[in-house]
Amino acid sequence: MSKLFPQSLLVIGSGNMAGAMLRGWFARGLDPASVTIVDPSPRDLPEGVRHLTAIEASISAPEWLLLGIKPQMLPDVVSQVASLDLSETLLVSMLAGIEITALRSAVPHVRAIARIMPNMAIGIGQSVTALFAEALAQPEQEQLEALFAMLGSAEWLTDESQMHLVTALSGSGPAYLFRFIDALGKGAQALGMPADQASRFALAMVRGSAELAYQSPESPAQLAERVASPGGTTRAALNVFDADDALERLVAEAMAAAARRSVELGQ
Numbered sequence: 001m002s003k004l005f006p007q008s009l010l011v012i013g014s015g016n017m018a019g020a021m022l023r024g025w026f027a028r029g030l031d032p033a034s035v036t037i038v039d040p041s042p043r044d045l046p047e048g049v050r051h052l053t054a055i056e057a058s059i060s061a062p063e064w065l066l067l068g069i070k071p072q073m074l075p076d077v078v079s080q081v082a083s084l085d086l087s088e089t090l091l092v093s094m095l096a097g098i099e100i101t102a103l104r105s106a107v108p109h110v111r112a113i114a115r116i117m118p119n120m121a122i123g124i125g126q127s128v129t130a131l132f133a134e135a136l137a138q139p140e141q142e143q144l145e146a147l148f149a150m151l152g153s154a155e156w157l158t159d160e161s162q163m164h165l166v167t168a169l170s171g172s173g174p175a176y177l178f179r180f181i182d183a184l185g186k187g188a189q190a191l192g193m194p195a196d197q198a199s200r201f202a203l204a205m206v207r208g209s210a211e212l213a214y215q216s217p218e219s220p221a222q223l224a225e226r227v228a229s230p231g232g233t234t235r236a237a238l239n240v241f242d243a244d245d246a247l248e249r250l251v252a253e254a255m256a257a258a259a260r261r262s263v264e265l266g267q
């Protein structure tokens with residue numbers, strides 16, 4: 001790999017996700033002067049970048065174009081990018097559900113297309129990011145992997161349809177976990193614990209347990225068994241989760257809904 005960062009990066013839509021990515025890359029050496037952000041109302045505009053509220057003819061051909069808009073905004077943006085010279089550009093899309101064939105027909109004049117599915121932990125350099133690219137992006141394969149591994153970890157998918165599943169797992173997943181932490185706090189509160197203390201205990205417990213699971217050679221399922229003493233408190237709670245496979249069914253149903261929605265967003 002000859003270089004790490006693209007020489008010029010055009011970002012269309014710099015909200016939560018693209019903003020967090022940029023901050024991570026700036027901290028690791030990306031030159032803000034090489035970045036142009038097009039966004040009518042960007043979040044925490046990074047210092048030193050060029051900011052435009054709409055596509056202008058003055059934008060020169062970017063090496064990379066990062067799409068950070070919501071999937072529903074794609075038709076609006078497509079008409080604007082039609083005027084740009086993208087014949088040498090790699091398009092990197094984080095849009096949930098929108099497949100490469102749809103991106104290719106929306107932006108036919110782009111040289112190559114890659115898709116990514118990061119998650120919100122990208123803001124602290126701990127996203128697991130799925131990558132999928134058309135063959136035309138082969139020259140940038142190593143660079144893509146290095147740039148997203150820098151913000152956590154990155155893994156290629158061999159089949160694009162798996163993007164829907166990754167979106168339902170690790171893309172949306174932080175929200176599931178945040179809800180679970182919230183439910184733990186509320187549960188303790190309902191049993192009589194002060195609300196702020198219950199929230200602190202719930203969050204600290206999840207943080208320690210996630211780190212333990214990450215470091216342990218044992219699977220999460222095995223670790224759960226180690227917490228549960230026979231006839232003890234944990235088993236009493238797990239019995240509630242396990243009755244009719246209630247927890248597994250609920251999670252599987254929620255993830256299936258997310259994956260279905262991802263497919264719908266692409267249609």
Ligand SMILES: NC(=O)c1ccc[n+]([C@@H]2O[C@H](COP(=O)([O-])OP(=O)(O)OC[C@H]3O[C@@H](n4cnc5c(N)ncnc54)[C@H](O)[C@@H]3O)[C@@H](O)[C@H]2O)c1
Nearest residue numbers: 013014015016017038039041068069070071094095096118
């Ligand atoms: N939020 C997540 O956890 C997450 C995770 C993985 C992937 N994604 C994907 O990332 C994308 C962005 O999500 P987000 O949470 O950062 O959204 P966001 O709403 O925070 O950011 C979208 C940005 O697009 C801008 N925008 C709207 N219309 C525009 C236009 N016409 N031209 C230029 N900019 C425009 C908005 O001002 C906003 O700053 C989505 O496609 C989503 O599917 C999000």
